[in-house]
Amino acid sequence: MEVLENIVKTLQSLLSSYIDLDYSMWLYRFLTPLIVTFLLPLVFVALIYISFLVLFIYKLHRQVIMRAVQTDRNFWRVGRKIVAAIWDAHARIYHGYEVIGLENVPQEGPALIVYYHGAIPIDMYYLNSRMLLQRERLIYTIGDRFLFKLPGWGTISEAFHVSPGTVQSCVSILRDGNLLAISPGGVYEAQFGDHYYELLWRNRVGFAKVALEAKAPIIPCFTQNLREGFRQVGIFRNFFMRLYNKVRIPVYPIYGGFPVKFRTYLGKPIEYDETLTPQDLQNKVATAIEDLINQHQRLPGSILLALLDRLPAFRRASSGIKKKVE
Template sequence: MEYLKDMTKNLLDFLSIYIDLDYSLWLYRLLWPLIVTFLLPLVFVALIYISFVMLFIYKLHREVIMRAVRTDRKFWEFGRKLVAALWDAHARIYHGYEVIGMENIPETGPALMVYYHGAIPIDMYYLNSRIILQKDRLIYTIGDRFLFKLPGWGTISEAFHVSPGTVQSCVGILKEGNLLAISPGGVYEAQFGDHYYELLWRNRVGFAKVALEAKVPIIPCFTQNLREGFRQVGIFRNFFMKLYNAVRIPVYPIYGGFPVKFRTFIGRPLAYDPTLTPEDLQLKVATALEELINSHQRIPGSIFHALLDRFPPFRSKRKDCK
């Protein structure tokens, strides 16, 4: 015991020569909130890889699992519901997640869902999970090509039908009677949008061509406080924009993972109108999505007020989903 005390004392004496322990502790306490804001996003990355591990195990042992639950459903359905239950539980606990306007999602038949893209599209993970569990439907999703280079993403995309998507492949998905989600702003909107919630679609009309060719309704979707959950660092914007335009992958650092209140508002479907051009339809959808944002989002967004939204007495009154 005496030997251990002597060794500890000698170690502290040695460290005190080269390190100011009081200053180090003060610096650690000062920087701890900053460290946390950059570490919290890793929790969500970990959740994605937990999902991958679950699906990978399910894929390896599917026959045993299927016999155990005695179901003859499609290959990925049981695995999807396991992962959906994990994400839905996280959504409810961490963000008090709610969906307003679930009745606007059709029980059967195709529809194109167009949504605002946050810094991380975690709201779409939550929404897809809720729809899988409550409506027994899957939202097919269009993802950026860089995702498919990430380890483990192949299994996730196979299970949840995430694909890069072309106009023809999207039309095919819809004609098979599925739900399909597209964010016209994509990674650009994710990286360079801010707490003013402006749409950054850069004249993209591909989604409108898909809807017109497939002859399906479009459902606008928006998640309240999405930009308060995760944000970009807010400096060197022009530099990162030039870098993004050169490499076409996300390069703008994000921070956050704050447990703010999330509520996804699902607007009423915009019916198929063959008289509209793709440009006209794009404008119509953008207007509908902006109305959702203006009706249900505090602008500019505030992290502090978004945290208070978790508590009903502090929640600001907003209109019901139109």
């Protein structure tokens, strides 16, 4: 016992001669929040690759799985359900995720879901999972072309029908009676939007042309506190904007992964109207999404208050229309 004590004292003496333990503890405590803040987004990247792994295993062993699941012979349906269950569980536990207005999505037939694009569109993963599990409907999704250069994304896009999309391919998807999700702001809105939740559509009317040609209703979509879950760093914005305009891939660093309250609001359908021009329809949809934002989002967004939204008592106290700060 005495020998052990001598060894411990020797080690303490040796460490203290080379390391300032008080400073090391202070540095550890100071850097921990910063490290956690930037590492949390990697959790969601990991979840995407877990989804890839599940789908890859399912694809590799599909014959065994299909023999085991005789009641459902659709190649990807079982795999999608497994992945949807993973994402829905994460949504419920980590963000207390809810969907308001699910009844506005038709039980069958086409509809175009137009949504506000957060820094990471994790809300669309959640919404698609909820739709699959509760409505047995898959939301076809338009994704940016850079995604299809990522390892593993091909399998995910094949299983969940994610595609770069053209006007004609989108019209075909809707005419086949499917649900389709498009964000007119795309990666630009994801990268350069902020906690004031302004739409950054840059006069894009492609989605309106799709809806008019397919004669499909449009469902406006917005997720409360989406920008409080993930944000861009607040420095060097102009530099990253210039860089993005040159390379056309996400370059603005993201931080967050905060377990804030997420609620996805699906508004009343905007029915097909042949008298509207694409620009008129774009303005009408933008107004509908802005109304959802003004009704259900605290402006400017607050990470602390969005975390408190997880508490039932706080949600009741802060319910109702949020006042926009001019």
